[in-house]
Amino acid sequence: MSGTMKQVVLASYAKGNPKPSDFRIEQVPVPEPGEREMLLQTLYIAVDPLIRFSLDEKLLSGASRMDLGAVMVGPTVCKVVASNHPDYSPGDFVEGRTAWAEYAVVAPDQSDYRGPPRKLDPSLAPVSTALGALGxxxxxxxxxxxxxxxxxxxxxxxxxxxxxxxxxxxxxxxxxxxxxxxxxxxxxxxxxxxxxxxxxxxxxxxxxxxxxxxxxxxxxxxxxxxxxxxxxxxxxxxxxxxxxxxxxxxxxxxxxxxxxxxxxxxxxxxxxxxxxxxxxxxxxxxxxxxGQKGLDDxxxxxKEGKVRFPESLVDGIDAVPEAFSSVFSGHDHVGKLLVRIAPET
Structure with a gap:
């Protein structure tokens, strides 16, 4: 797939609460999937507060730390655009941990501790719930x-x-x-x-x-x-x-x-x-x-109407730095705050 895309990179380490200026939007070529890889189009990015732990200049806790200039990474819901992996097909919806970018290449065989991207069934619930109530x-x-x-x-x-x-x-x-x-x-x-x-x-x-x-x-x-x-x-x-x-x-x-x-x-x-x-x-x-027991319950x-899944949406990858920063500075969103990067269809 040719063309360019936008991605969010770390411009400076956070001092106290993160600010939008700690991040930078870059325009880069859309990556190409290699052997046993797949190209994903990002649909939703979850601006989870725990990502803050990776933004300290000196690692204080946890096991991750972003380098300056690196593409930010976090929970996302994506759609498979092209696949060279037998377990995934174009059109599949998946949830995983990928780049804060409009497109991302993922190697399912080399995934992090959470395992390969999880396939989603859009007939069961909106795919965005994989980052909230059902995630x-x-x-x-x-x-x-x-x-x-x-x-x-x-x-x-x-x-x-x-x-x-x-x-x-x-x-x-x-x-x-x-x-x-x-x-x-x-x-x-x-x-x-x-x-x-x-x-x-x-x-x-x-x-x-x-x-x-x-x-x-x-x-x-x-x-x-x-x-x-x-x-x-x-x-x-x-x-x-x-x-x-x-x-x-x-x-x-x-x-x-x-x-x-x-x-x-x-x-x-x-x-x-x-x-x-x-x-x-x-x-x-x-x-x-x-695990699965919790998700099933x-x-x-x-299904019984005992639990609802409120979501708050903002649109566009340019909105990601502000949305993430707002988690720490106060906002009016209720439930899961998501940035919608592209429509599902």
């Missing part, structure tokens, strides 16, 4: 609620960043299990959206009476805290956790742009007191462990 975020939410949090019917869970892709799924999964779900989000629109998704109560962390809202929403405390944020939000939740509460730690976005030591004051002594006094069980996990709940 990594859905599996992460399932893992945290069901396997790490061990939430039971009749218990109460409180979810931070509840309007995001993982948080919105975590609350809905909790409801499907017969539990009570309280969501924490920023802004009236997001809080209303959570109530529309079935959350029992919400608290707006942007309001000055946030702590009082949270106490009112958790009159008997919480059995599980699905942690996505850290910072002042977590400090407000800790006193409201029941003795023996479980805390699946999925993320800490308040600190993603902070080094190994953040600004004071040091809240660690108080945190330790809560852990000891209440016998809290805290477990960090990277998600995407639920979520698909069943979607």
């Amino acid at each position: 990594g975020p859905g599996q992460t939410a399932y893992e945290g609620v069901v396997n790490v949090g061990r939430l039971k019917a009749g218990e109460t869970i409180v979810v931070s960043a509840a309007a995001g892709a993982v948080g919105s799924m975590a609350g809905q999964i909790a409801k499907a299990l017969g539990a009570r779900a309280v969501g924490i989000a920023g802004g009236e629109a997001k809080c209303k959206a959570l109530l529309d998704l079935g959350f029992d109560a919400v608290a707006d962390y942007k309001e000055p009476d946030f702590a009082d809202q949270l106490k009112a929403a958790l009159p008997e405390g919480a059995d599980v805290y699905f942690e996505n944020v850290g910072g002042d939000v977590t400090l407000a939740v800790l006193p409201l956790l029941k003795r023996g509460a479980r805390m699946p730690m999925c993320g800490f976005i308040a600190y993603y742009g902070v080094g190994m030591e953040g600004p004071g004051p040091d809240h660690l002594p108080g945190f330790y007191r809560h852990i000891m006094a209440k016998g809290l069980e805290i477990k960090g996990f990277a998600g995407i462990f639920a 979520i698909a069943g709940w979607i």
